[in-house]
Amino acid sequence: MPETVLDAVAHLPEWPVRRDWGIGVVGAGFIVRDCHLVAYNDAGFQTLAITSRTESRAREVAEFRGVSRVYPTVEALLDDPEIEIVDVAVPPAEQPAVIRRIVDHPRKVRGILAQKPLAFTSAEAHDLVAACDAAGIALQVNQNMRYDHSVRALKALLDRRVLGDPVLATIELRAIPHWMPWARDGRSLSTFIMSIHHLDTFRYWLGDPQRVLASTRPDPRTTFAHADGINLAILEFANGARASSWDDVWSGPAREGAGADLGVRWRFEGTDGLALGTIGWPAWPRREPSTLTYSTRSDHGKWHKPVWPHAWFPDAFAGTMSGLMRAIEDGSEPDISGRDNLRTIALCEAVLAAASEHRVVPFAEFLS
Numbered sequence: 001m002p003e004t005v006l007d008a009v010a011h012l013p014e015w016p017v018r019r020d021w022g023i024g025v026v027g028a029g030f031i032v033r034d035c036h037l038v039a040y041n042d043a044g045f046q047t048l049a050i051t052s053r054t055e056s057r058a059r060e061v062a063e064f065r066g067v068s069r070v071y072p073t074v075e076a077l078l079d080d081p082e083i084e085i086v087d088v089a090v091p092p093a094e095q096p097a098v099i100r101r102i103v104d105h106p107r108k109v110r111g112i113l114a115q116k117p118l119a120f121t122s123a124e125a126h127d128l129v130a131a132c133d134a135a136g137i138a139l140q141v142n143q144n145m146r147y148d149h150s151v152r153a154l155k156a157l158l159d160r161r162v163l164g165d166p167v168l169a170t171i172e173l174r175a176i177p178h179w180m181p182w183a184r185d186g187r188s189l190s191t192f193i194m195s196i197h198h199l200d201t202f203r204y205w206l207g208d209p210q211r212v213l214a215s216t217r218p219d220p221r222t223t224f225a226h227a228d229g230i231n232l233a234i235l236e237f238a239n240g241a242r243a244s245s246w247d248d249v250w251s252g253p254a255r256e257g258a259g260a261d262l263g264v265r266w267r268f269e270g271t272d273g274l275a276l277g278t279i280g281w282p283a284w285p286r287r288e289p290s291t292l293t294y295s296t297r298s299d300h301g302k303w304h305k306p307v308w309p310h311a312w313f314p315d316a317f318a319g320t321m322s323g324l325m326r327a328i329e330d331g332s333e334p335d336i337s338g339r340d341n342l343r344t345i346a347l348c349e350a351v352l353a354a355a356s357e358h359r360v361v362p363f364a365e366f367l368s
């Protein structure tokens with residue numbers, strides 16, 4: 001049996017050699033102000049400049065978080081010779097055009113960290129990956145649940161086969177995302193904005209599935225028109241493993257006077273062991289660390305309960321940036337590259353098709 005005790009840093013990112021790569025940020029909204037810039041400051045990363053659609057908002061965020069340069073446009077930011085990495089955090093419908101402006105600029109930066117979803121269709125995501133390739137710019141996608149500390153620690157256990165052969169993985173989200181105004185204009189609501197985190201996490205833990213089953217219904221609280229609110233998905237893998245996410249963005253009338261039972265719980269069962277996790281994000285803005293508890297046949301009923309102070313929001317945001325910096329240093333493909341993310345976008349497409357057409361969808365149908 002493999003050693004069942006996790007090493008003390010299994011839940012953390014591998015850090016780059018240089019932490020002072022010059023970062024320029026596009027967007028000055030919630031996620032930049034309260035997660036990206038906080039996590040980068042904590043990690044010792046160097047955010048040199050920011051630009052956004054509304055310059056005054058960029059200026060406010062820059063002053064609040066200590067970013068010294070504010071530029072009126074993406075192009076002005078790209079003209080700054082010290083900007084090596086561009087961190088894009090604009091609404092999904094705006095993102096492809098911003099990435100194309102970065103790629104088309106005469107001065108080529110070394111890397112782009114794009115938000116999830118990379119795009120709302122596979123075709124657009126493919127175009128963006130090809131454009132970054134042609135420009136020689138490394139593209140990383142901010143699927144930062146892979147850097148949630150419980151999710152990452154489980155991956156370390158799986159890599160060491162501590163739990164044996166994978167049997168069943170589940171993620172149960174009973175939480176209420178704060179949908180931004182831009183969320184109403186997309187092709188999809190929950191699938192491409194929230195479920196994408198869990199679908200990507202299943203790919204990180206288990207690889208690509210063979211088939212997808214799914215069902216969706218609108219969430220009774222969300223007043224704007226949407227098809228995919230509450231999402232139930234089942235993934236079938238070639239090795240026999242199954243994964244299922246219940247993305248319950250309604251969670252009952254918890255905001256309307258009923259008692260609330262909110263949380264994100266996951267569970268992974270293998271032939272030799274069982275792991276249970278929680279993701280503390282629903283407590284945001286309170287920092288609630290994610291947790292992991294696991295036990296194997298050789299533990300004779302005892303549980304391992306590593307404890308750490310880190311939380312998905314904001315700490316995991318340093319991990320995805322770190323992955324991009326390491327790839328630039330090594331000249332290798334980023335760990336959550338645009339190319340890898342095409343498969344997560346394909347999985348979102350498969351879930352949407354399975355749910356809306358009421359059929360079992362082969363994953364390969366959306367790979368091209």
Ligand SMILES: NC(=O)C1=CN([C@@H]2O[C@H](COP(=O)(O)OP(=O)(O)OC[C@H]3O[C@@H](n4cnc5c(N)ncnc54)[C@H](OP(=O)(O)O)[C@@H]3O)[C@@H](O)[C@H]2O)C=CC1
Pocket residue numbers: 026027028029030031032051052053054057089090091092094098115116117142143144180182193
């Ligand atoms: N990985 C994760 O865990 C998370 C990812 N996200 C992603 O981050 C992105 C931003 O979300 P969030 O911060 O919540 O949204 P906000 O609406 O709070 O912020 C969006 C920001 O982008 C700016 N913006 C919009 N269009 C452009 C443009 N064309 N060029 C430059 N700036 C532009 C807005 O400017 P203005 O001030 O004028 O509106 C605003 O500052 C989304 O893609 C979302 O999916 C969000 C939460 C978590």
Ligand SMILES: O=C1CO[C@H](CO)[C@@H](O)[C@@H]1O
Pocket residue numbers: 176177178179180193194
């Ligand atoms: O990725 C995400 C996770 O949480 C956010 C805040 O509720 C969502 O809006 C979002 O886009």
